[in-house]
Amino acid sequence: MPCRRQFLGYLPLALTGSIAAAATLGSRPARAAAMLGEQEPQALKVGYMADSSRVDPRKYPAHKPSQTCANCQLYQGDEGSAAGGCALFGGKDVAAKGWCSAWEQG
Numbered sequence: 001m002p003c004r005r006q007f008l009g010y011l012p013l014a015l016t017g018s019i020a021a022a023a024t025l026g027s028r029p030a031r032a033a034a035m036l037g038e039q040e041p042q043a044l045k046v047g048y049m050a051d052s053s054r055v056d057p058r059k060y061p062a063h064k065p066s067q068t069c070a071n072c073q074l075y076q077g078d079e080g081s082a083a084g085g086c087a088l089f090g091g092k093d094v095a096a097k098g099w100c101s102a103w104e105q106g
């Protein structure tokens with residue numbers, strides 16, 4: 001579980017994403033969001049991987065194979081969906097089987 005300092009560090013990412021999502025929703029009809037790429041700067045900051053099984057255990061020793069976006073508290077996708085929104089990355093979808101270091105038990 002991220003500590004308070006880590007959470008505060010994620011705040012700018014979440015705010016930027018939320019503003020982007022609001023702008024997108026306000027100007028276009030609803031559609032599937034673009035997928036977050038692993039190499040995008042905001043993804044690199046939190047070690048996002050589109051497949052939780054590929055997370056490097058040396059880099060993220062707290063990661064457990066059972067942790068995925070689908071069971072993260074910040075995941076906004078529908079149950080059973082392959083991808084969905086994330087409160088951290090507003091405006092982009094993440095893979096349901098993905099993971100990042102901001103994962104929180106859902």
Ligand code: SF4
Binds near residue numbers: 087
């Ligand atoms: S683990 Fe949680 S915070 Fe990280 S990308 Fe997936 S849904 Fe978002």
